[in-house]
Amino acid sequence: xxxxxxxxxxxFWVLRSCAGIVGLILLxxxxxxxxxxxxxINWQFLTEPPRNGMTEGGIFPAIFGTFLVTILTAILAVxxxxxxxxxxxxxxxxxxxxxxxxxSIRNLSGVPSIVYGLFGVxxxxxxxxxxTCVLASGLTLGLMTLPWxxxxxxxxxxxxxxxxxxxxxxxxxxxxxxxxxxxxxxxISGMLTGTILGLARAAGETAPILFTGAAFFLPFLPRSLxxxxxxxxxxxxxxxxxxxxxxTVRPIAYATALVLIVLICSMNMFAVILRYKxxxxxxx
Amino acid sequence: MDRKTKHVNVKEKIxxxxxxxxxxxxxxxxLGIFALLAFTSIPAFKEISLKQFxxxxxxxxxxxxxxxxxxxxxxxxxxxxxxxxxxxxxxIGIGTAAYLSDVASPGARxxxxxxxxxxxxIPSVVIGFLGIVFVGPVISKTFGLxxxxxxxxxxxxxxxxxxxxxxxxxxxxxxxxSRxxxxxxxxxxxxxxxxxxxxxxxxxxxxxxxxxxxxxxxxxxxxxxxxxxxxCAPAMPRSFLDSVRTMTSTIAIELGEVPYYTTHxxxxxxxxxxxxxxxxxxxxTSDMILHKYQGKRG
Numbered sequence: 177x178x179x180x181x182x183x184x185x186x187x188f189w190v191l192r193s194c195a196g197i198v199g200l201i202l203l204x205x206x207x208x209x210x211x212x213x214x215x216x217i218n219w220q221f222l223t224e225p226p227r228n229g230m231t232e233g234g235i236f237p238a239i240f241g242t243f244l245v246t247i248l249t250a251i252l253a254v255x256x257x258x259x260x261x262x263x264x265x266x267x268x269x270x271x272x273x274x275x276x277x278x279x280s281i282r283n284l285s286g287v288p289s290i291v292y293g294l295f296g297v298x299x300x301x302x303x304x305x306x307x308t309c310v311l312a313s314g315l316t317l318g319l320m321t322l323p324w325x326x327x328x329x330x331x332x333x334x335x336x337x338x339x340x341x342x343x344x345x346x347x348x349x350x351x352x353x354x355x356x357x358x359x360x361x362x363x364i365s366g367m368l369t370g371t372i373l374g375l376a377r378a379a380g381e382t383a384p385i386l387f388t389g390a391a392f393f394l395p396f397l398p399r400s401l402x403x404x405x406x407x408x409x410x411x412x413x414x415x416x417x418x419x420x421x422x423x424t425v426r427p428i429a430y431a432t433a434l435v436l437i438v439l440i441c442s443m444n445m446f447a448v449i450l451r452y453k454x455x456x457x458x459x460x
Numbered sequence: 461m462d463r464k465t466k467h468v469n470v471k472e473k474i475x476x477x478x479x480x481x482x483x484x485x486x487x488x489x490x491l492g493i494f495a496l497l498a499f500t501s502i503p504a505f506k507e508i509s510l511k512q513f514x515x516x517x518x519x520x521x522x523x524x525x526x527x528x529x530x531x532x533x534x535x536x537x538x539x540x541x542x543x544x545x546x547x548x549x550x551x552i553g554i555g556t557a558a559y560l561s562d563v564a565s566p567g568a569r570x571x572x573x574x575x576x577x578x579x580x581x582i583p584s585v586v587i588g589f590l591g592i593v594f595v596g597p598v599i600s601k602t603f604g605l606x607x608x609x610x611x612x613x614x615x616x617x618x619x620x621x622x623x624x625x626x627x628x629x630x631x632x633x634x635x636x637x638s639r640x641x642x643x644x645x646x647x648x649x650x651x652x653x654x655x656x657x658x659x660x661x662x663x664x665x666x667x668x669x670x671x672x673x674x675x676x677x678x679x680x681x682x683x684x685x686x687x688x689x690x691x692c693a694p695a696m697p698r699s700f701l702d703s704v705r706t707m708t709s710t711i712a713i714e715l716g717e718v719p720y721y722t723t724h725x726x727x728x729x730x731x732x733x734x735x736x737x738x739x740x741x742x743x744x745t746s747d748m749i750l751h752k753y754q755g756k757r758g
Binding site: 180181183184187188190191192193194195197198199201202204205208209256259260262263264266267268273274276277279280281282283284286287288289290291292293294295297298299302319322323326350351352373376377380381382383386387409410412413416417426429430433436437440441444 | 468471472475476478479480482483484485486487489490492493496497500551552553554555556558559560562563564568571572575576577578579581582583584585586587588589590592593594620623627651652653654656657674677678680681682683684687688708711712715716720728729732735736739740742743744747
């Protein structure tokens with residue numbers, strides 16, 4: 177009996193250490209980036225463009241570019257993702273079309289990001305002739321984000337009780353009226369939370385923007401959607417591997433990584449706070 | 461039917477139709493990706509034989525003597541880093557999932573869950589950067605190598621990136637095992653450890669397997685980490701301490717430099733097509749495993 181007990185204790189410690197390793201990995205990642213990146217960050221770093229062959233100055237154009245491309249991503253992915261989720265959860269019957277749509281969504285979320293990049297090059301840059309620009313990158317990232325926003329929005333719609341729909345329909349409302357007045361108001365907070373989480377992931381992606389619009393270095397901010405742009409993840413890639421004086425710019429690379437992580441974490445935090453606030457308002 | 465009801469009906473039909481089209485959009489995107497990759501790859505095979513492309517290992521599209529387009533070395537590299545990644549991320553991932561579902565106190569779960577979410581949110585380019593500045597030096601010191609940019613480095617980073625997928629999906633699978641299973645096992649006098657190892661994990665095996673396959677799909681398609689951390693030498697690797705160049709990093713390195721509409725350009729799309737087909741098959745298999753499992757239980 178005590179032997180069995182000992183095996184159990186030992187086994188549980190193995191499982192605990194697995195979880196411990198995962199926690200340790202995250203701690204190492206965050207500690208290394210924060211401790212080596214924080215020293216370089218100041219107001220100038222966040223608000224000025226790079227100077228002197230990108231060995232001095234700040235990263236403002238990259239921050240601006242990432243914001244811009246993420247907004248474009250949202251404009252494409254959020255409404256289409258929500259619409260698709262509404263179709264699947266509110267309208268679709270369990271038939272062959274629905275099954276094909278679901279299989280497509282699951283597969284799309286498994287398509288490698290570099291393949292989205294290739295797709296963007298052919299479809300947006302060449303066939304639509306918009307060239308390498310922030311619009312092409314935003315559209316490419318938008319398509320990549322689509323399966324995530326659909327899944328997140330559907331989760332939110334599923335959490336609305338069936339009785340809400342039935343109540344509206346029983347009072348003579350049409351299907352769309354029931355959705356508009358009794359389903360969407362109760363699921364919009366969940367949908368937004370999920371989509372912001374998806375957008376945070378898109379903001380950190382590099383491979384889809386490599387060939388569709390991201391630029392090595394630009395002295396100006398993009399003046400239209402057809403201009404190229406600098407982006408934080410791409411800037412980090414350049415600072416880490418492509419720069420002519422890699423060791424000199426290491427502190428800048430660390431600081432860029434820190435800014436990127438802080439940006440993504442604050443988007444995630446924002447989503448969580450938004451969900452909390454909207455939930456509270458709903459209760460009142 | 462009066463005019464107003466008719467009007468409302470037409471409006472309802474239009475709205476329904478629009479949502480249906482929106483739903484179909486994802487199918488068109490998936491088909492579109494496949495079709496565009498396929499059409500852009502076809503011209504490459506006017507000059508390269510399919511046999512040469514798939515079964516030779518020399519990739520040297522810029523040679524002055526004779527350009528060669530064989531993806532063998534890339535395929536081996538991709539398989540190597542992915543296998544290396546799974547070697548440690550699968551046991552640690554399943555272990556963590558089992559810990560979360562059966563051992564952890566609610567308080568511990570409240571800590572570990574966000575840890576996994578944050579880890580999943582760290583961009584691949586940041587992980588790749590750490591491969592250069594953190595993992596690389598450790599490897600080069602441990603094995604006495606001039607630099608630490610090799611397959612081991614790539615495997616470690618890809619494993620870290622696959623972990624969140626494996627953990628959260630395996631945990632879902634473990635949690636969906638009916639409580640009667642573990643209750644029956646405990647009632648027969650088995651310890652909690654025996655119940656987890658011999659009852660719950662086997663019962664959730666297909667879900668866990670599907671989770672690992674999705675983690676694998678992610679590792680195969682990951683670009684930035686391997687691009688930055690594996691050294692990217694385009695030769696056939698002989699060991700895990702060699703520099704490797706995967707399919708994803710080849711596309712990332714060369715597409716930026718190649719002129720449009722050349723054989724080299726088309727060949728890179730053919731590499732992308734192979735990558736797409738591989739990940740598609742991995743995802744579909746994972747999907748089928750899950751489906752069969754759900755069908756059996758339902």
